[in-house]
Amino acid sequence: MNKSIIRLENIKRNFQVGDETVHALRGVSFSINEGEFVSIMGSSGSGKSTMLNLLGCLDTPTEGEYYLDNVAVSSMNKDERSTVRNRKIGFVFQSYNLLAKTTAIENVELPLQYNPAYTGKQRRDKAMHALKDVGLADRMYHKSNQMSGGQMQRVAIARALVNDPVLILADEATGNLDTRTAYEIMVLFQELHAKGRTIIFVTHNPELAAFTSRNIVLRDGKVIKDTANENIQSAKKMLDSLPIQED
Amino acid sequence: MNIGNLIKISLRALSNNKMRAFLTMLGIIIGVASVITMLAIGQGSKKSIQSQISEMGSNMIMIQPGAGMMGGVRQSSSDMQSLKLEDYYDIRDKTSFTASVSPSVSSNGQFIYSGNNYPASISGVTPEYLDIRKLSIDEGNIFSRQQVVSAAKVCIVGKTITKNLFPNGEIPIGKVIRFNKIPFTIIGTLKEKGYNSMGMDQDNIVLAPYTTIQKRVLAITYIHEIFTSALSEDVTDKAITEISTILRTNHKIKANDKDDFNVRSQKELSTMLTSTTDILTILLACIAGISLLVGGIGIMNIMYVSVTERTREIGLRMSIGAKGKDILSQFLIEAIIISFTGGIIGILIGVGASFLIKLIISWPISIQPYSVFLSFLVCTITGVFFGWYPAKKASQLDPIDALRYE
Numbered sequence: 001m002n003k004s005i006i007r008l009e010n011i012k013r014n015f016q017v018g019d020e021t022v023h024a025l026r027g028v029s030f031s032i033n034e035g036e037f038v039s040i041m042g043s044s045g046s047g048k049s050t051m052l053n054l055l056g057c058l059d060t061p062t063e064g065e066y067y068l069d070n071v072a073v074s075s076m077n078k079d080e081r082s083t084v085r086n087r088k089i090g091f092v093f094q095s096y097n098l099l100a101k102t103t104a105i106e107n108v109e110l111p112l113q114y115n116p117a118y119t120g121k122q123r124r125d126k127a128m129h130a131l132k133d134v135g136l137a138d139r140m141y142h143k144s145n146q147m148s149g150g151q152m153q154r155v156a157i158a159r160a161l162v163n164d165p166v167l168i169l170a171d172e173a174t175g176n177l178d179t180r181t182a183y184e185i186m187v188l189f190q191e192l193h194a195k196g197r198t199i200i201f202v203t204h205n206p207e208l209a210a211f212t213s214r215n216i217v218l219r220d221g222k223v224i225k226d227t228a229n230e231n232i233q234s235a236k237k238m239l240d241s242l243p244i245q246e247d
Numbered sequence: 248m249n250i251g252n253l254i255k256i257s258l259r260a261l262s263n264n265k266m267r268a269f270l271t272m273l274g275i276i277i278g279v280a281s282v283i284t285m286l287a288i289g290q291g292s293k294k295s296i297q298s299q300i301s302e303m304g305s306n307m308i309m310i311q312p313g314a315g316m317m318g319g320v321r322q323s324s325s326d327m328q329s330l331k332l333e334d335y336y337d338i339r340d341k342t343s344f345t346a347s348v349s350p351s352v353s354s355n356g357q358f359i360y361s362g363n364n365y366p367a368s369i370s371g372v373t374p375e376y377l378d379i380r381k382l383s384i385d386e387g388n389i390f391s392r393q394q395v396v397s398a399a400k401v402c403i404v405g406k407t408i409t410k411n412l413f414p415n416g417e418i419p420i421g422k423v424i425r426f427n428k429i430p431f432t433i434i435g436t437l438k439e440k441g442y443n444s445m446g447m448d449q450d451n452i453v454l455a456p457y458t459t460i461q462k463r464v465l466a467i468t469y470i471h472e473i474f475t476s477a478l479s480e481d482v483t484d485k486a487i488t489e490i491s492t493i494l495r496t497n498h499k500i501k502a503n504d505k506d507d508f509n510v511r512s513q514k515e516l517s518t519m520l521t522s523t524t525d526i527l528t529i530l531l532a533c534i535a536g537i538s539l540l541v542g543g544i545g546i547m548n549i550m551y552v553s554v555t556e557r558t559r560e561i562g563l564r565m566s567i568g569a570k571g572k573d574i575l576s577q578f579l580i581e582a583i584i585i586s587f588t589g590g591i592i593g594i595l596i597g598v599g600a601s602f603l604i605k606l607i608i609s610w611p612i613s614i615q616p617y618s619v620f621l622s623f624l625v626c627t628i629t630g631v632f633f634g635w636y637p638a639k640k641a642s643q644l645d646p647i648d649a650l651r652y653e
Contacts, residue, residue, distance in 0.1 A: 056566065058646050058647050078570075078571065082569065082570045083570075085566060085567065085568045086567060087568070091566050093563075093650070097559060097562075097563040099560060099563075101263055110564070110567060111568055113252050114564075114567065114568040114569050114570075115568070159567070
């Protein structure tokens with residue numbers, strides 16, 4: 001049996017808005033095993049963002065327990081959760097969130113700077129390695145404002161990989177990209193999946209679900225569908241089938 | 248995150264906004280530079296006053312008869328006849344903290360030489376008086392002990408007297424001048440001293456043996472004042488205590504009665520004068536300090552802008568593992584770098600400006616190491632103090648909100 005990376009037990013999350021209590025998550029339970037490529041989908045207001053924040057240890061549930069890599073997260077304080085994020089999670093955001101006027105390699109090194117276990121040289125080596133993995137070996141010293149959207153997202157993915165996380169959390173990672181670049185990024189995610197990475201891809205775009213190994217659909221704070229995708233589409237094939245642009 | 252990385256990050260953030268960082272720094276630069284310059288001016292004038300006082304003899308002690316009662320009537324101190332020659336002898340012989348002692352009796356009158364005359368006072372003293380008042384002979388000699396004992400009619404004169412009595416540049420030595428019809432032979436002249444800090448002409452002076460003035464001019468047996476010098480400025484107080492004890496015994500003053508004499512040292516005068524310049528210094532430093540404060544508020548303002556502007560960066564750093572204290576130190580170090588660099592530039596400019604003032608308008612300037620250290624300390628504290636609040640605010644941001652910040 002595969003090792004479980006994520007285990008949610010009856011997670012509830014309420015927000016107090018004025019006098020009203022908003023129930024963003026109303027009792028969600030599932031677990032994700034090592035090596036799964038999961039898409040979490042849902043329209044806006046479905047609890048998707050709240051789910052992402054909880055999975056990313058940026059937030060804690062009102063009720064229920066969340067185990068990340070067999071460690072209970074709900075009872076942790078801010079600093080402990082910071083350390084968990086630093087060691088176990090890699091984030092990929094829709095808008096890349098690279099540091100301005102900073103080179104690719106320095107952006108990738110960033111998570112390791114908050115881990116005292118690494119020396120300057122180790123950081124540099126790991127960052128180079130991560131950039132090679134995302135196909136940016138020749139762009140290491142380009143600054144963030146000298147790169148295209150696709151390249152910036154690759155740098156962001158390298159940054160998410162550099163600390164060898166148990167989980168990569170992508171939030172609409174292809175949302176800001178054109179179709180071709182979006183497929184290129186999807187190819188990269190599938191390659192990472194093939195190498196055994198556990199990836200959670202949060203999106204509102206149902207088309208992207210076809211590329212993942214498991215689909216979870218949220219509506220009104222509950223899981224309404226949780227199915228394994230037997231017929232995973234290859235993003236590479238989709239990319240190849242796109243008409244070549246001649247502009 | 249280690250301190251080296253933090254400094255690197257802060258330097259990069261500052262270099263991304265060079266003009267802004269410089270303008271923020273300018274507030275600190277002006278503040279520190281003005282503190283240093285103002286303190287240098289204040290300290291400079293204090294020093295120049297102190298050196299003028301020490302020219303007058305900083306360890307000098309003056310003993311005057313105190314205002315006393317005579318049959319229930321309070322007397323003016325100059326009318327008192329309480330200081331006797333015995334007092335002078337005892338102070339000369341029985342004290343251990345005094346260097347030189349001289350009695351003083353003086354009289355006002357008109358000096359006449361051929362067709363010229365000039366009003367001045369003549370002081371009867373002993374040769375030690377020159378040491379006490381830091382006077383020195385220009386030409387000729389001081390009168391001898393023998394001349395003191397014999398009450399010889401000799402005198403030494405200051406430059407103001409010779410200028411007025413010998414306007415044609417005659418050599419005054421050996422000339423006989425008359426003071427209230429009594430002839431005095433000039434046996435020496437004094438070196439020029441100029442005006443003192445209170446505007447008194449220190450060259451308008453005639454010195455003669457005190458015995459001569461007592462016997463031949465005033466016909467008195469008491470003395471007006473006693474001048475003495477302490478061994479050094481530091482033992483002035485001890486010397487004053489000794490003198491007081493001797494005088495109280497000599498004058499048979501009971502334990503609970505007040506002194507019938509005044510002992511004053513130059514220290515009091517110097518304290519009085521320097522306290523004026525101290526107030527001036529404090530005033531100048533306060534004004535300069537206010538500009539440093541304004542500079543600090545500038546830092547706070549810019550740090551606030553910087554935190555708001557970089558909310559997303561803060562969110563990202565937090566999401567990849569930065570703790571509150573990492574963010575806090577990042578922004579705090581940025582504020583400290585601004586104030587620290589501004590402080591160093593301010594010190595250089597302040598020192599430069601002080602020397603320019605000395606050079607161009609020749610004000611006395613004295614840069615004290617403590618003022619440099621102090622302003623540097625203050626500006627670093629300013630950086631920490633005004634950087635703290637925005638940095639704290641940054642460290643308390645919620646990463647979820649910060650990441651969504653537009």
